[in-house]
Amino acid sequence: MKTRAYAAMSAGSPLVPFSFDRRDVGDHDVALRVSxxxxxxxxxxxxxxxxxxxxxxxxxxxxxxxxxxxxGKKVTKFKVGESIGIGVFIDSCRTCSSCExxxxxxxxxxxxxxxxxxEADGKTVAMGGYSDVFVINxxxxxxxxxxxxxxxxxxxxCAGITLYSPIKHWKTGPxxxxxxxxxxxxxxxxxxxxxxxxxxxxxxxxxPKKQADALAMGAHSFIDTSNPDNFKAIEKxxxxxxxxxxxxxxxDDYLKLLKLDGTLVVIGLxxxxxxxxxxxxxxxxxxxxxxxxxxxxxxxxxxNFCGEHNILxxxxxxxxxxxxxxxxRTVASDVKYRFVIDASTI
Numbered sequence: 577m578k579t580r581a582y583a584a585m586s587a588g589s590p591l592v593p594f595s596f597d598r599r600d601v602g603d604h605d606v607a608l609r610v611s612x613x614x615x616x617x618x619x620x621x622x623x624x625x626x627x628x629x630x631x632x633x634x635x636x637x638x639x640x641x642x643x644x645x646x647x648g649k650k651v652t653k654f655k656v657g658e659s660i661g662i663g664v665f666i667d668s669c670r671t672c673s674s675c676e677x678x679x680x681x682x683x684x685x686x687x688x689x690x691x692x693x694x695e696a697d698g699k700t701v702a703m704g705g706y707s708d709v710f711v712i713n714x715x716x717x718x719x720x721x722x723x724x725x726x727x728x729x730x731x732x733x734c735a736g737i738t739l740y741s742p743i744k745h746w747k748t749g750p751x752x753x754x755x756x757x758x759x760x761x762x763x764x765x766x767x768x769x770x771x772x773x774x775x776x777x778x779x780x781x782x783x784p785k786k787q788a789d790a791l792a793m794g795a796h797s798f799i800d801t802s803n804p805d806n807f808k809a810i811e812k813x814x815x816x817x818x819x820x821x822x823x824x825x826x827x828d829d830y831l832k833l834l835k836l837d838g839t840l841v842v843i844g845l846x847x848x849x850x851x852x853x854x855x856x857x858x859x860x861x862x863x864x865x866x867x868x869x870x871x872x873x874x875x876x877x878x879x880n881f882c883g884e885h886n887i888l889x890x891x892x893x894x895x896x897x898x899x900x901x902x903x904x905r906t907v908a909s910d911v912k913y914r915f916v917i918d919a920s921t922i
């Protein structure tokens with residue numbers, strides 16, 4: 577299948593127009609016309625080869641929303657014309673305990689990423705969503721509710737599920753005090769989900785200019801963390817803290833904000849390991865935990881939840897020839913709150 581895309585030809589190089597062949601549609605595959613593809617900060621890390629050796633040419637993109645154009649003869653889950661989504665992985669071993677539990681992101685043999693890796697056949701380089709068409713096994717695609725705008729859906733397939741999963745795992749609901757660290761592409765989804773689930777939500781951000789946005793998204797309060805004095809008033813306040821910050825921080829300042837048995841969930845990847853003051857953990861039976869995206873069942877649950885509550889990512893839609901400028905602006909946190917590529921411009 578002839579495919580148009582944007583690719584990085586070498587580590588750190590600008591993305592340029594690129595063509596390649598995707599596989600034919602197999603018995604259990606669906607083909608889709610990509611409508612929108614989100615730009616995730618992890619795309620930038622991988623293009624720059626900051627997470628280890630990478631495969632080039634690289635077509636990034638794992639926040640994909642589109643329309644089914646054809647289906648394999650044994651496909652039962654999708655029909656031509658339906659809206660579907662693709663996230664961070666396109667396959668897994670299917671037989672380990674994690675996969676059998678619907679937690680494919682924790683596949684014991686390693687999930688198969690949407691790009692910068694090999695597909696299940698061990699021969700084909702996986703090319704991502706900065707492209708005009710895509711082919712995927714039906715078991716790893718998601719149905720998008722018909723009432724949702726695909727522009728705001730695309731980032732849900734990574735940024736959305738990355739927050740939805742821990743919010744559900746730690747049973748967020750009425751009566752809970754939840755803090756979201758950072759109001760970016762990840763953090764703003766945490767605010768929307770936690771508010772929709774009935775929690776009292778506080779945004780912790782070093783950017784006071786984001787206060788109005790945080791409150792408009794449903795947050796009940798906003799704390800400017802650039803002023804150290806503001807931490808004292810909220811010590812021992814929160815049941816759950818969702819840390820979406822990738823920058824280096826003093827994690828102890830935030831652990832002190834947890835109640836007895838509270839949990840701080842690390843979602844953003846810091847450049848260096850945190851220095852943890854163990855006494856802060858002991859004093860309150862506090863916990864640090866981690867969470868990574870979600871499995872196929874939970875991703876479908878999230879999309880259904882978004883359909884019911886009309887939840888979308890806040891996006892800035894761009895043409896494909898703006899990708900490199902969007903990368904620069906993403907690194908500078910100059911986006912509200914996720915860039916999304918209009919794939920019709922590729």
